[in-house]
Amino acid sequence: MSTDTGSSRGAAGGVLLLCRAGPDAVAPVVPLLRERAGIAGAGDGWTLLVPEGEPWRNGETVERVATGWAFALAVGVSWPVFAVWWDADRSGCVLASGFRRPVPYVWLGNGTAVGEDEAMRTLGEGLGLGAGAGAGALLVLTRPEPSVDGIGRLRGLLAALAGLGLRLPDGVAPGETVEGLREVVREVVPEGAVRERVEMGGGVRAAGARAGAEAGGSGASGGMGARVVAWVQVGLGVPVLLWGVRRRRAGWVVAGLVLVGDGVVGGVRAGAWGRA
Numbered sequence: 001m002s003t004d005t006g007s008s009r010g011a012a013g014g015v016l017l018l019c020r021a022g023p024d025a026v027a028p029v030v031p032l033l034r035e036r037a038g039i040a041g042a043g044d045g046w047t048l049l050v051p052e053g054e055p056w057r058n059g060e061t062v063e064r065v066a067t068g069w070a071f072a073l074a075v076g077v078s079w080p081v082f083a084v085w086w087d088a089d090r091s092g093c094v095l096a097s098g099f100r101r102p103v104p105y106v107w108l109g110n111g112t113a114v115g116e117d118e119a120m121r122t123l124g125e126g127l128g129l130g131a132g133a134g135a136g137a138l139l140v141l142t143r144p145e146p147s148v149d150g151i152g153r154l155r156g157l158l159a160a161l162a163g164l165g166l167r168l169p170d171g172v173a174p175g176e177t178v179e180g181l182r183e184v185v186r187e188v189v190p191e192g193a194v195r196e197r198v199e200m201g202g203g204v205r206a207a208g209a210r211a212g213a214e215a216g217g218s219g220a221s222g223g224m225g226a227r228v229v230a231w232v233q234v235g236l237g238v239p240v241l242l243w244g245v246r247r248r249r250a251g252w253v254v255a256g257l258v259l260v261g262d263g264v265v266g267g268v269r270a271g272a273w274g275r276a
Contacts, residue, residue, distance in 0.1 A: 038185035044165030091150035
């Protein structure tokens with residue numbers, strides 16, 4: 001089977017990031033992706049992100065990129081991030097939640113499961129599926145089924161999450177081309193609704209200013225809002241920085257340094273670090 005990730009076929013590579021929170025909560029942390037991303041509501045209490053970048057075309061695997069994105073978003077927030085991904089040979093998913101190790105599951109292109117049932121149970125529990133029909137629907141995806149390929153497994157996985165309120169916009173599905181997914185996300189978000197395409201370099205500061213306003217403070221110039229922003233930025237930046245150092249990922253190191261640096265400077269100005 002070809003592994004040409006430069007192909008225009010949807011199966012050549014794609015990632016959907018599903019956040020277990022509404023768009024208003026998700027938008028401020030999108031800069032951590034270091035990629036422009038379309039954002040849309042995806043049902044009750046879910047947000048869909050479609051990153052515009054395709055770093056796997058420069059030698060990374062889609063799985064590793066998806067895991068890095070999910071981990072970066074989930075660190076320091078109270079809600080999990082669920083990434084589904086596919087390439088020419090495999091498909092899979094990964095659940096990231098706080099500082100915990102991400103939980104992956106993988107299928108071969110023909111739909112053969114490569115993973116343990118326990119991992120799928122952990123995924124279900126982390127997303128909030130109990131021990132009833134919802135969890136059973138996930139375990140079915142680990143059983144042999146010659147008529148269902150890897151992309152079909154992902155679609156079945158997302159269908160099982162409908163019980164948790166997940167509703168993907170029409171036209172958004174695993175296996176679609178990245179270009180097509182981007183276009184659909186742009187079309188389904190009405191003008192005036194929460195819709196952002198955020199990129200690093202000013203994006204962190206803009207998100208911080210919004211967080212300060214939501215906290216009821218006076219933004220980056222001082223007050224409790226600015227202190228909250230500083231604490232959040234440092235709390236997000238440190239684990240991102242450490243993860244980047246451990247994995248030798250320069251991009252993540254830079255992202256962590258930007259967050260920590262902005263947080264420290266803003267915290268000094270706002271008196272967040274124990275003003276006498």
